[in-house]
């Protein structure tokens with residue numbers, strides 16, 4: 001007998017992939033769906049390269065969200081080939097796909113993402129950023145054209161920033177989850193380790209504080225992780241890896257000011273998340289061409 005607060009209703013549980021071109025709002029939606037920040041949002045495209053799983057249980061249904069990486073079509077590097085493979089293998093596994101576009105827009109970049117959805121896989125068209133559409137009536141012909149483009153299971157115009165819209169989404173997705181026991185404890189939010197979250201926090205500060213100057217190929221590696229006093233104190237060392245000396249200078253900033261700020265903002269967020277004292281040391285290292293080497297990608301923990 002599965003454990004449940006709802007003995008009269010059979011449990012449902014299934015995997016849901018959130019896909020879409022960079023900047024359509026995938027991270028925003030994911031964070032709203034799982035009720036806690038677990039992946040990173042930023043105005044900069046390409047900040048979510050890792051596959052992240054979030055879990056939310058609503059009534060008898062458990063939604064297991066798989067966040068998939070954004071796409072970069074301008075540069076055909078090994079990194080991008082890895083991304084595409086990750087996306088395709090993710091989609092083959094899931095029960096339902098949430099395909100995000102910006103309401104009223106469908107470009108080549110959107111088409112490319114849609115082409116990765118396997119035939120026959122239930123796919124919900126989520127037209128995000130509805131709040132930015134001035135005249136709702138203009139959306140009708142657009143929705144019709146989308147209907148002709150792909151056999152979508154549902155059409156959901158909404159805003160990932162509106163709670164009521166996000167809550168409504170659970171009801172829409174529930175029928176696509178198979179009847180089976182839950183995979184996770186009810187209160188589980190993420191299966192990613194604190195180490196991973198720490199590197200994502202540094203990445204977010206890095207991109208936020210360097211604006212659009214820094215290429216997306218920069219990455220963060222945690223190279224030291226010590227827990228003292230039963231976890232109440234953490235000593236964390238991390239390297240920010242960039243491709244060029246010029247990028248290194250950009251991150252460090254005049255008199256080291258920028259790096260100091262990245263470090264102090266990241267440390268504060270980590271302390272909040274881990275409920276511990278954090279001592280954070282950051283280094284900036286130059287590894288030219290790392291994004292082109294599959295070998296490097298593996299050693300930095302990409303699938």
Ligand SMILES: Nc1nc2c(ncn2[C@@H]2O[C@H](COP(=O)(O)OP(=O)(O)OP(=O)(O)O)[C@@H](O)[C@H]2O)c(=O)[nH]1
Pocket residue numbers: 020021022023024025026027028029040041042043044045046047048069070071128129130131132158159160161162
């Ligand atoms: N107006 C409006 N803006 C939104 C909405 N959802 C997300 N955004 C904004 O769109 C931008 C991109 O959102 P993200 O969630 O980072 O997008 P993403 O698809 O995860 O981006 P990548 O990590 O590059 O793949 C952010 O500035 C968000 O605040 C929405 O419903 N309405």
